[in-house]
Amino acid sequence: MLTRPLCVVSLACCSASFGDVVVDGTREAAYPPPIESQTCTTGFGDSTDALCDRSDGGSELCNIHALVANGVLHIFVGGNLESNFNKFDLFIDAKQGGQNALRTDNADIDFNGLNRMGGNPGMTFDTCFTADFFLTVTNGGDPLAMYANVAQLLTLGGGAGQYLGQGVPCATPIIGKSGVIVAMNNSNALGVGGDGGSTKGAAAVETGIEIAIPLTLLGYDSAIQQNIRFVAFINSSDHSYASNQFMAPLAAGSGNLGEPRNINFANVVGNQYAMLVVDPNEPTCPPTPPACVSDINGDGVTDASDLTLLLSGWGVCP
Numbered sequence: 001m002l003t004r005p006l007c008v009v010s011l012a013c014c015s016a017s018f019g020d021v022v023v024d025g026t027r028e029a030a031y032p033p034p035i036e037s038q039t040c041t042t043g044f045g046d047s048t049d050a051l052c053d054r055s056d057g058g059s060e061l062c063n064i065h066a067l068v069a070n071g072v073l074h075i076f077v078g079g080n081l082e083s084n085f086n087k088f089d090l091f092i093d094a095k096q097g098g099q100n101a102l103r104t105d106n107a108d109i110d111f112n113g114l115n116r117m118g119g120n121p122g123m124t125f126d127t128c129f130t131a132d133f134f135l136t137v138t139n140g141g142d143p144l145a146m147y148a149n150v151a152q153l154l155t156l157g158g159g160a161g162q163y164l165g166q167g168v169p170c171a172t173p174i175i176g177k178s179g180v181i182v183a184m185n186n187s188n189a190l191g192v193g194g195d196g197g198s199t200k201g202a203a204a205v206e207t208g209i210e211i212a213i214p215l216t217l218l219g220y221d222s223a224i225q226q227n228i229r230f231v232a233f234i235n236s237s238d239h240s241y242a243s244n245q246f247m248a249p250l251a252a253g254s255g256n257l258g259e260p261r262n263i264n265f266a267n268v269v270g271n272q273y274a275m276l277v278v279d280p281n282e283p284t285c286p287p288t289p290p291a292c293v294s295d296i297n298g299d300g301v302t303d304a305s306d307l308t309l310l311l312s313g314w315g316v317c318p
């Protein structure tokens, strides 16, 4: 599932273009207004150096935008990712099934960082958010480089994972074999402040992390689930300490959340996911799959026991 050939992208030297959207870390006018904007000053440092490539002052997530065009999901998250190998972690719920609480038997990607967040009890999302896809991005080193990984999150674990490759912030996007593209621009010096600062500038930030994912890779089927939901946050370099920079945001004044395994968003006020609304009438919790008519005893499989029941009732129905 993670091997879709790259066939929809035209490449210039420094970006990947999809018509009105260029995956370069800068938000184009084609994006709709932000789905969410940050309400917490950053607990992971305020980046004020305004360098396009590096962020040495810290990380923040200021806003999130998304759109679907030509079979590709585009996501733009305004902000900064510190160039110290801290992580931008993104979970996507785009179909039925998946994981409400992270398991420990997902693909081993990014030094097993995904599974580091699972189990005992495992990072748990808001009720009905079932993550199907994970993407993580980092940057650091000298010369500066960025790296990204993706993984499937299957209901019963064991999904595929892939290292997407490397790029350079503000210069060269990461272009994975699966068609996933990741770009970064660390120019933001405004947005939200650090302790004692303001969040007023969050919605206006136009540089950050920009991602393109083919819908086929997500297993997206608009006949079943149309709305796409996101949980994005800044995490420590080994995925072991979550910041207070989440999309959708935590309540104003919230501190860093720390150990990801112990986070349960069902116990946190509000919904900590952002939703790209395609169908405003779609229920928040996707309907359960229709029952299988041949599963007569309702145990989830059609087998000899159902046939026995059928044969025992053979004949005229009173």
Ligand SMILES: [Ca+2]
Residues within 6 Å of the ligand: 021, 022, 023, 024, 025, 026, 027, 028, 210
């Ligand atoms: Ca762009």
Ligand SMILES: [Ca+2]
Residues within 6 Å of the ligand: 093, 094, 095, 096, 097, 098, 099, 129, 130, 131, 132
């Ligand atoms: Ca799901």
Ligand SMILES: [Ca+2]
Residues within 6 Å of the ligand: 046, 047, 060, 188, 189, 190, 191, 192, 193, 194
């Ligand atoms: Ca800032």
